[in-house]
Amino acid sequence: MSQVRVRFAPSPTGYLHIGGVRTALFNWLFARREQGTFILRIEDTDQSRSTDEAIQAILDGMRWVGLDWDQGPFRQTERMDLYRHHALQLLDRQQAYWCVCTAEELDARRQEAQAQGGQQKYDGRCREKGILNPSGDAALRFRAPQAGQTIIEDLIKGRVVFDNAVLDDLIILRSNGYPTYNFSVVVDDALMGITHVIRGDDHLTNTPRQVPMFQALGFTVPQFGHLPMIMGSDKTRLSKRHGATSVLAYRDMGYLPEAMINYLVRLGWSSGDQEIFSIAELVEKFSFEHVQKSAAVFNPDKLLWVNAYHIRHGDPSRIVSLLMPFLEQKGFGQAVKTTPVGWMEQLVIMLRERARTLVEMAAAAEPYLMPEPTMEPEAVHKFLTPQMAPILETLAQRFNSDKVFSKETLEGIFKVLLEESGLKMGQLAQPVRVALTGRAVSPGIFEVIDLLGREATMMRLRRGIAVAQGVHS
RNA sequence: GUCCCCAUCGUCUAGCCUGGCCUAGGACGUCGGCCUUUCAAGCCGGCAACACGGGUUCAAAUCCCGUUGGGGACACCA
Numbered sequence: 139m140s141q142v143r144v145r146f147a148p149s150p151t152g153y154l155h156i157g158g159v160r161t162a163l164f165n166w167l168f169a170r171r172e173q174g175t176f177i178l179r180i181e182d183t184d185q186s187r188s189t190d191e192a193i194q195a196i197l198d199g200m201r202w203v204g205l206d207w208d209q210g211p212f213r214q215t216e217r218m219d220l221y222r223h224h225a226l227q228l229l230d231r232q233q234a235y236w237c238v239c240t241a242e243e244l245d246a247r248r249q250e251a252q253a254q255g256g257q258q259k260y261d262g263r264c265r266e267k268g269i270l271n272p273s274g275d276a277a278l279r280f281r282a283p284q285a286g287q288t289i290i291e292d293l294i295k296g297r298v299v300f301d302n303a304v305l306d307d308l309i310i311l312r313s314n315g316y317p318t319y320n321f322s323v324v325v326d327d328a329l330m331g332i333t334h335v336i337r338g339d340d341h342l343t344n345t346p347r348q349v350p351m352f353q354a355l356g357f358t359v360p361q362f363g364h365l366p367m368i369m370g371s372d373k374t375r376l377s378k379r380h381g382a383t384s385v386l387a388y389r390d391m392g393y394l395p396e397a398m399i400n401y402l403v404r405l406g407w408s409s410g411d412q413e414i415f416s417i418a419e420l421v422e423k424f425s426f427e428h429v430q431k432s433a434a435v436f437n438p439d440k441l442l443w444v445n446a447y448h449i450r451h452g453d454p455s456r457i458v459s460l461l462m463p464f465l466e467q468k469g470f471g472q473a474v475k476t477t478p479v480g481w482m483e484q485l486v487i488m489l490r491e492r493a494r495t496l497v498e499m500a501a502a503a504e505p506y507l508m509p510e511p512t513m514e515p516e517a518v519h520k521f522l523t524p525q526m527a528p529i530l531e532t533l534a535q536r537f538n539s540d541k542v543f544s545k546e547t548l549e550g551i552f553k554v555l556l557e558e559s560g561l562k563m564g565q566l567a568q569p570v571r572v573a574l575t576g577r578a579v580s581p582g583i584f585e586v587i588d589l590l591g592r593e594a595t596m597m598r599l600r601r602g603i604a605v606a607q608g609v610h611s
Numbered sequence: 612g613u614c615c616c617c618a619u620c621g622u623c624u625a626g627c628c629u630g631g632c633c634u635a636g637g638a639c640g641u642c643g644g645c646c647u648u649u650c651a652a653g654c655c656g657g658c659a660a661c662a663c664g665g666g667u668u669c670a671a672a673u674c675c676c677g678u679u680g681g682g683g684a685c686a687c688c689a
Binding site: 147187240245255258259320322323338342344368373430434435442443446490491493568581582 | 619
């Protein structure tokens with residue numbers, strides 16, 4: 139049984155795009171499922187566009203979503219000798235030839251052909267020149283087959299047939315000595331023993347160009363699987379216009395990596411009616427059989443829902459640690475450090491029902507992390523009225539004299555007071571809520587009291603009473 | 612322009628390969644209700660799709676052909 143070897147091969151020309159993450163994910167899932175090897179390769183042969191920052195962003199993004207690689211990251215610029223060696227080998231075998239047409243000439247001819255509506259491919263004028271030692275700048279071209287067909291048995295699309303007549307004599311070595319994409323991929327995929335090339339279907343038409351190169355080089359042709367693309371709401375290729383497309387932007391917006399993975403995998407893949415998956419479940423269930431052939435529209439609303447689900451059902455201690463950077467950003471770093479872990483977990487459990495992102499959760503956490511939470515003016519105006527002051531005072535006294543200060547006894551105190559005063563639950567709970575949190579919206583009032591504990595509850599209640607009495611309003 | 616891919620609710624999809632169980636299922640969103648101390652969460656329900664036209668067949672969302680529509684590729688970018 140031959141071991142599965144797959145790769146993710148991004149070019150470092152910008153941040154890591156979520157479309158790229160999905161491609162990486164499918165490769166990773168397949169590798170893990172088959173207990174194969176997942177390789178990370180950086181395709182940086184375009185010197186003018188590749189940057190070190192982009193490489194860093196790719197690695198950071200991959201690490202954040204948890205797609206760990208078994209080999210690499212390899213950089214193509216460190217493997218130049220390999221490409222040159224194999225290109226020259228093709229030259230020796232006359233499967234490649236030197237072309238002395240300049241980029242400008244080619245450009246002009248292409249435009250002319252386009253104007254006349256003709257085929258936009260290299261006219262082959264250097265094909266039979268037999269140039270052996272080009273004097274000036276020259277590029278090496280692959281002699282592509284012009285007869286017959288190239289047939290791809292795609293893992294996702296099925297059988298795809300191309301007439302070789304449409305094949306161009308691609309440049310494989312630029313005049314600056316650098317290999318071009320279609321050639322370096324072939325050499326690397328072959329040398330790295332890649333068994334399955336899983337990539338976006340924008341590469342489908344590159345496949346018949348690459349297959350003859352594998353053959354000319356004497357390499358085994360790998361299997362191919364072309365994933366449908368992700369599109370924006372207007373059905374055009376997903377780009378910045380549609381919103382954030384960098385994975386790290388989603389991290390910063392408070393999305394969980396597992397939610398990102400869960401959402402992305404469902405974009406083009408399914409397992410019956412199931413919507414929520416753990417990573418382990420995905421590894422167990424993933425297969426190309428259920429990968430969709432058609433493109434999918436990215437839906438931020440559903441991603442948000444998936445994220446909220448994972449926040450609600452995730453391990454609280456994990457959510458606490460993921461939440462930490464957002465709390466630090468708000469200046470609560472110190473406050474949290476001196477807070478017991480168990481208390482933080484309770485806070486998260488209390489807040490998770492109404493937070494769709496970690497950013498929302500951090501905002502909701504504020505009143506509980508500061509000794510004197512800021513009071514929303516409208517909430518104060520509406521609920522902390524002078525006539526509420528005596529009732530709150532009574533409540534405070536009874537709370538204070540309560541021996542155990544537990545959720546149950548406090549609820550009892552509340553009930554008795556409601557009966558005595560004739561107030562409805564909402565009429566009492568809202569003022570208390572504003573006194574304790576400064577807001578008109580919060581988790582259940584007894585949960586809040588329970589989390590705050592006697593001391594903080596009493597302090598805040600007193601402050602609320604003062605506000606209600608008009609000490610400042 | 613040439614080549615290639617694709618086509619089920621607004622969106623993600625199940626079903627299609629191996630026609631009948633489909634009055635087309637689920638999810639997001641949306642609308643209405645329940646629950647309720649606010650807001651959520653949860654629960655119940657509504658609206659909403661087989662692109663079109665021909666075949667094949669007793670029977671087609673499912674098979675075949677065409678049309679239309681969408682996407683992708685045609686660089687000394689990847």
